[in-house]
Amino acid sequence: xxxxxxxxxxxxxxxxxxxxxxxxxxxxxxxxxxxxxxxxxxxxxxxxxxxxxxxxxxxxxxxxxxxxxxxxxxxxxxxxxxxxxxxxxxxxxxxxxxxxxxxxxxxxxxxxxxxxxxxxxxxxxxxxxxxxxxxxxxxxxxxxxxxxxxxxxxxxxxxxxxxxxxxxxxxxxxxxxxxxxxxxxxxxxxxxxxxxxxxxxxxxxxxxxxxxxxxxxxxxxxxxxxxxxxxxxxxxxxxxxxxxxxxxxxxxxxxxxxxxxxxxxxxxxxxxxxxxxxxxxxxxxxxxxxxxxxxxxxxxxxxxxxxxxxxxxxxxxxxxxxxxxxxxxxxxxxxxxxxxxxxxxxxxxxxxxxxxxxxxxxxxxxxxxxxxxxxxxxxxxxxxxxxxxxxxxxxxxxxxxxxxxxxxxxxxxxxxxxxxxxxxxxxxxxxxxxxxxxxxxx
Numbered sequence: 470x471x472x473x474x475x476x477x478x479x480x481x482x483x484x485x486x487x488x489x490x491x492x493x494x495x496x497x498x499x500x501x502x503x504x505x506x507x508x509x510x511x512x513x514x515x516x517x518x519x520x521x522x523x524x525x526x527x528x529x530x531x532x533x534x535x536x537x538x539x540x541x542x543x544x545x546x547x548x549x550x551x552x553x554x555x556x557x558x559x560x561x562x563x564x565x566x567x568x569x570x571x572x573x574x575x576x577x578x579x580x581x582x583x584x585x586x587x588x589x590x591x592x593x594x595x596x597x598x599x600x601x602x603x604x605x606x607x608x609x610x611x612x613x614x615x616x617x618x619x620x621x622x623x624x625x626x627x628x629x630x631x632x633x634x635x636x637x638x639x640x641x642x643x644x645x646x647x648x649x650x651x652x653x654x655x656x657x658x659x660x661x662x663x664x665x666x667x668x669x670x671x672x673x674x675x676x677x678x679x680x681x682x683x684x685x686x687x688x689x690x691x692x693x694x695x696x697x698x699x700x701x702x703x704x705x706x707x708x709x710x711x712x713x714x715x716x717x718x719x720x721x722x723x724x725x726x727x728x729x730x731x732x733x734x735x736x737x738x739x740x741x742x743x744x745x746x747x748x749x750x751x752x753x754x755x756x757x758x759x760x761x762x763x764x765x766x767x768x769x770x771x772x773x774x775x776x777x778x779x780x781x782x783x784x785x786x787x788x789x790x791x792x793x794x795x796x797x798x799x800x801x802x803x804x805x806x807x808x809x810x811x812x813x814x815x816x817x818x819x820x821x822x823x824x825x826x827x828x829x830x831x832x833x834x835x836x837x838x839x840x841x842x843x844x845x846x847x848x849x850x851x852x853x854x855x856x857x858x859x860x861x862x863x864x865x866x867x868x869x870x871x872x873x874x875x876x877x878x879x880x881x882x883x884x885x886x887x888x889x890x891x892x893x894x895x896x897x898x899x900x901x902x903x904x905x906x907x908x909x910x911x
Contacts, residue, residue, distance in 0.1 A: 496688040501619045501628075501681075501695060507674060508612045508632035511575065514667045515608045516639025516737075518582035518601060519547065521659050522594070523738045524647050524759075527745050528656055529594075537742075539591050541872025544738050545865050546595040550602030552861030556710065558607035559854020562614055563847060571611040572675045578604025579667030585660035602861075609837070609857055610850035617841040617849045619681055621697050623781045625841055626791070630774020630834035637767035637830060640737065644756040710851065718843040719852055721903035723859035725836050728896040729829065730860025731867040732802070732889040736762075736826050739871060739885075746880045748815040758819045765823035766830045773798050773831020777838075787842055788907040792897070794835045799897050801828030805890030809883035825890060832893060839900075842907045 497503060522529070526540060535543075562570040581600035588594055612632055620628045643663075650659045681687055681695050713719050744750040744758055773794055780790035805825035811818035840852035871885060 497686040500687050500691060504619050505628045505632055508615060509635040511670060512632050512635030513639040515605055516636045517642055517663050518578060520640055520643045520737055521647055521663055524643050524741050525656055526742050537875045538872040541869045543594050543598055544868040547598035547602040548861050548865035548868060550599040551606050552858050552865055554603050554606035555857035555861055556854040559610035559850040562607060562610045562850040567611050567615050568678045572671045574604050574607030575667050575671040579664045582664035583661050586657040610853040613837055613853045614850040617846050619695060621695060624778060625838050626774040626835055627778040629837050630771045633834050634767040634770035637763045637770060640763040641760055644759040713852060717903045719855055721900045722839045722856040725896045725900050726856040726860035727863040728892045731863040732892060733829050734864040735889055743882050761819055762823045762826050765827040769827025770830035770834050774834035777835050791835050795832055795897055798828040798832035799893035802893045803890045805886045808886040
């Protein structure tokens with residue numbers, strides 16, 4: 470008896486397993502803001518890892534008999550590697566892409582942060598800080614390149630302000646958790662436990678992140694919005710650094726960062742020491758004034774980005790909106806000049822510092838977007854790396870100088886606050902001279 474057509478089909482069905490069609494990926498509404506949220510958490514971890522040592526400064530000074538100069542050189546080690554690696558990290562992010570490059574950077578700096586728990590000398594801390602700077606140097610090139618890819622120009626300052634507020638949240642978290650860890654488990658635990666979350670973040674990032682055109686959870690409408698004012702840069706070549714350095718816009722960004730980043734380094738690494746020396750605030754009591762300062766900074770970061778984004782959405786040019794926001798922030802930073810007027814009133818000093826720190830972060834939310842305003846996307850991380858190098862060089866020159874000044878003057882912080890409050894208007898004037906109009910670089 471010959472087999473029927475039906476029996477042949479049944480036999481074939483037995484030999485070939487049934488494969489169900491792959492269901493379409495679920496669209497995530499406002500996916501770009503979820504990506505921004507991941508940048509926020511990365512930047513939070515970035516600042517937690519770098520600031521733990523500043524809160525432990527009084528404890529480590531007593532245990533290892535450090536002077537202000539010794540501490541200044543330890544901070545210098547971080548800023549030296551940060552300065553050296555910034556251009557290299559930016560270039561690496563442009564070549565590797567943000568998915569792989571950001572993950573590798575996070576793993577490196579998390580390991581370096583935990584390595585602080587293994588050292589017991591000033592030289593050991595200097596080596597650990599140097600390694601930390603290598604990894605952390607990639608954070609802002611990677612984050613800002615991600616913003617340039619995932620957001621239209623009119624939303625970039627707001628997105629940058631949101632993720633950059635992670636710097637303030639990181640500075641806010643440290644005085645809350647570090648004293649508890651030190652009191653119950655010793656100072657080494659503070660470095661160990663704060664480094665672990667970065668490893669988790671790196672794994673989630675590598676699993677979840679894709680570029681907008683490749684992300685299966687991105688809806689067509691949101692993709693169209695993201696690309697609404699993007700330049701078509703996918704076919705562009707990588708621009709050599711020498712060619713970038715021939716651009717006045719690149720120098721404007723680099724000089725702006727060189728002049729103003731040291732002020733934030735000063736706030737980040739020296740405020741606990743200032744409060745301890747000037748107002749005799751102990752480790753267990755540092756939390757509240759630092760929480761106030763860095764909460765204000767977080768508001769300033771988002772607010773500074775909102776100002777320019779709001780003005781641009783209302784029809785202002787990118788040039789006018791961005792620089793108006795920067796001028797407002799530069800004027801507000803001058804509150805730092807009046808810290809010396811606080812006398813013995815700690816909370817008045819904290820108020821002046823809070824205004825200045827908030828204004829710095831608002832300034833940062835806008836100056837960080839100058840590269841994406843002017844340069845094609847393929848070069849954004851490289852330009853950010855150049856500017857980051859400028860900021861780190863300014864910081865590494867300032868840190869030993871601050872240490873020597875404080876030792877020589879017996880802890881006179883007032884001139885430092887006056888100098889810090891004066892730099893932003895100078896920086897904005899130079900930026901305006903170099904780039905009177907934020908046009909696309911050819």
